[in-house]
């Protein structure tokens with residue numbers, strides 16, 4: 001056997017959402033910042049993302065992260081996020097997987113009971129506080145880059161659905177936020193396929209009809225996600241809500257979604273429905289939870305913004321070498337429309 005590429009992979013998931021962590025085998029990735037490295041990987045080495053995430057080595061519900069040294073003197077490490085159809089600037093579930101793998105495999109030293117890390121994501125520096133006990137990371141709390149609302153109460157026309165009220169909010173990825181009740185959904189597991197179908201149509205319509213451009217980095221991808229928001233409940237004094245994020249090319253995030261939670265925090269705060277420092281429990285379609293907070297407020301260009309924190313747990317589930325046989329006809333993998341929705 002002679003492989004032409006060998007990647008060292010640690011499989012991990014955060015509250016049910018896959019986040020493979022590639023800890024070796026990629027080689028040099030040029031670029032001053034993690035955003036530069038992200039651009040290099042996207043434009044010059046996209047075969048790595050396809051090899052890892054497309055079939056037969058990957059699946060539509062997989063995500064991956066490449067661990068890379070950071071040039072930022074404040075950062076302990078950097079990472080670039082690879083997803084099915086894009087290289088997001090940031091991802092909450094993936095950050096939890098990266099922090100857990102860095103500490104539990106000994107790439108960075110773990111200090112109990114708390115290890116503080118600074119990770120450079122393509123969106124910028126992410127401060128991470130990890131609760132650790134007996135060599136295990138029990139909780140990862142990350143402080144995201146600012147989240148803000150681009151459009152409030154915008155009306156869009158969705159084919160097959162008609163006029164729909166949406167909000168567009170950025171939390172590291174750009175979200176079309178929809179009240180699940182407005183499309184007759186309760187966010188139950190048996191609605192997943194219908195939510196995906198609706199979510200894909202809604203985000204495609206929103207991307208065509210509403211303009212967005214990140215004021216500090218116009219190269220950040222525009223509207224690629226839908227988040228269906230359940231009603232707010234107050235239980236034992238804590239605000240809670242279900243959500244379902246539809247990740248392109250068309251599947252439900254299994255976790256409560258860190259960037260979706262950040263986008264929702266910005267919206268809740270803008271509407272006066274969540275106070276600074278108040279805990280908000282965001283629940284996923286499979287019932288897993290992130291504890292979220294608005295840590296502070298700020299501005300991004302002309303937009304009022306929040307600094308979100310998101311906390312959850314990740315678990316390592318595998319450790320292996322992924323390889324590429326030079327005679328393999330599917331070097332860059334393939335996708336099939338039975339699982340790989342085509343829109344956006």
Ligand SMILES: O=C(O)C1NCC[C@@H]1O
Nearest residue numbers: 091092093257258259260
């Ligand atoms: O937690 C998040 O932000 C995400 N989970 C998978 C898709 C998004 O990157």
